[in-house]
Amino acid sequence: MRLIVHNMLTCNIKGVVNKFPLRIEAEKVIxxxxxxxxxxxxxxxxxxEWKALVDGARSMGYTELPDHAPALESDEPFLKKFHHALxxxxxxxxxxxxxxxxxxxxxxxxxxNMLLHEDEV
Amino acid sequence: HxxxxxSAVPVASLFGEIYPPRNFRRLPKTAFHQKLxxxxxxxxxxxxxxxxxxxxxxxRVSSHREVYEPCDDSFALVDALLxxxxxxxxxxxxxxxxxxxxxxYVITSLILLLKEKLPNVHYLAxxxxxxxxxxxxxxxxxxxxxxxVVCTDIASCLxxxxxxxxxxxxxxxxxVPTPEYEVGMEGIASAWAGGENGRxxxxxxxxxxxxxxxxxxxFYLVTLTSNYPSExxxxxxxxxxxxxxxxxxxxxxxxLIILKFWRDKDEEGVDKETSSExxxxxxxxxxxxxxxxQWR
Numbered sequence: 001m002r003l004i005v006h007n008m009l010t011c012n013i014k015g016v017v018n019k020f021p022l023r024i025e026a027e028k029v030i031x032x033x034x035x036x037x038x039x040x041x042x043x044x045x046x047x048x049e050w051k052a053l054v055d056g057a058r059s060m061g062y063t064e065l066p067d068h069a070p071a072l073e074s075d076e077p078f079l080k081k082f083h084h085a086l087x088x089x090x091x092x093x094x095x096x097x098x099x100x101x102x103x104x105x106x107x108x109x110x111x112x113n114m115l116l117h118e119d120e121v
Numbered sequence: 122h123x124x125x126x127x128s129a130v131p132v133a134s135l136f137g138e139i140y141p142p143r144n145f146r147r148l149p150k151t152a153f154h155q156k157l158x159x160x161x162x163x164x165x166x167x168x169x170x171x172x173x174x175x176x177x178x179x180x181r182v183s184s185h186r187e188v189y190e191p192c193d194d195s196f197a198l199v200d201a202l203l204x205x206x207x208x209x210x211x212x213x214x215x216x217x218x219x220x221x222x223x224x225x226y227v228i229t230s231l232i233l234l235l236k237e238k239l240p241n242v243h244y245l246a247x248x249x250x251x252x253x254x255x256x257x258x259x260x261x262x263x264x265x266x267x268x269x270v271v272c273t274d275i276a277s278c279l280x281x282x283x284x285x286x287x288x289x290x291x292x293x294x295x296x297v298p299t300p301e302y303e304v305g306m307e308g309i310a311s312a313w314a315g316g317e318n319g320r321x322x323x324x325x326x327x328x329x330x331x332x333x334x335x336x337x338x339x340f341y342l343v344t345l346t347s348n349y350p351s352e353x354x355x356x357x358x359x360x361x362x363x364x365x366x367x368x369x370x371x372x373x374x375x376x377l378i379i380l381k382f383w384r385d386k387d388e389e390g391v392d393k394e395t396s397s398e399x400x401x402x403x404x405x406x407x408x409x410x411x412x413x414x415q416w417r
């Protein structure tokens with residue numbers, strides 16, 4: 001699971017208000033290189049929740065992201081850090097934790113299991 | 122590898138496209154190695170030529186007893202994507218998604234047929250079966266491609282944040298008409314059990330797809346004639362979608378119809394939008410002639 005999808009995941013337990021973002025508890029993180037594509041990154045920038053990305057990256061061991069995205073999107077050093085955090089950090093094993101209920105959704109072999117129990121639907 | 126067709130009879134789709142069928146009987150995987158005998162033409166299987174690695178290699182698709190193996194429906198859907206390959210490339214999607222990825226055969230094929238011309242597309246796949254999600258990842262890895270795989274019910278934890286972002290959506294749902302209690306059972310049955318008229322899951326998927334698709338989004342759906350596809354098209358019409366049949370194929374067991382939907386305002390690039398009345402006339406005509414052929 002990479003931060004690009006973590007930034008899209010919400011906790012869907014019935015009645016939960018604070019459903020995003022899920023806190024990451026990382027047990028195993030792998031880095032995999034991905035081709036750098038500034039156009040795609042700029043396209044994503046508007047949709048990404050920045051604080052969730054920064055916190056997520058920190059949980060996975062990457063602390064280089066600035067607290068705020070700079071006004072100048074074309075800043076390449078920034079885009080490289082954004083690229084690395086968004087697309088190159090892979091959570092292989094760990095959990096995604098609902099901030100409100102504490103419920104843990106396991107991540108196994110890179111796949112988050114977001115299935116709800118019967119009483120949570 | 123050699124390229125063989127079981128039958129040279131082309132299948133005409135609704136709007137005049139001729140697309141040769143690639144009938145593909147499910148055989149145990151070991152059979153492929155044993156039966157590579159060019160004289161055995163009576164065997165009903167095909168092997169993709171080495172030159173075209175546009176779809177997933179069946180030999181590299183991972184499997185598990187609780188996960189649906191690629192079958193006629195999967196191949197028909199991939200054939201539909203292949204038939205639309207040029208349109209898809211010209212359409213320039215940024216994010217493609219499959220709901221119900223199973224073995225990973227379809228999402229992997231989609232990636233392979235787009236990646237040469239469009240190397241920077243992102244892909245997402247979901248399945249309600251955690252084993253299928255794992256198998257999909259294995260299939261992706263075996264082909265040297267990647268997608269984000271999430272185990273969830275349809276797109277339940279993604280709908281809010283992903284709304285309006287998906288440019289291509291691909292769904293091969295559990296479409297087999299079954300008793301309602303069989304729907305959503307754990308394990309492999311959830312891959313086909315579709316409840317009354319095989320529509321239980323389809324009817325839950327449609328509003329989710331509507332929410333996720335971008336303005337220019339395209340949606341491919343596998344249906345049987347038993348699912349009343351014309352009714353599905355009407356439901357989607359009310360949500361503002363035009364539709365057409367991309368592939369129709371009848372096998373021994375099923376009459377498959379692969380539908381494509383797009384938002385009304387959008388020019389599809391190949392076909393102009395048809396008014397719902399004339400569309401229904403054409404659809405019914407084509408559907409009845411298709412059904413007629415089956416009776417003969």
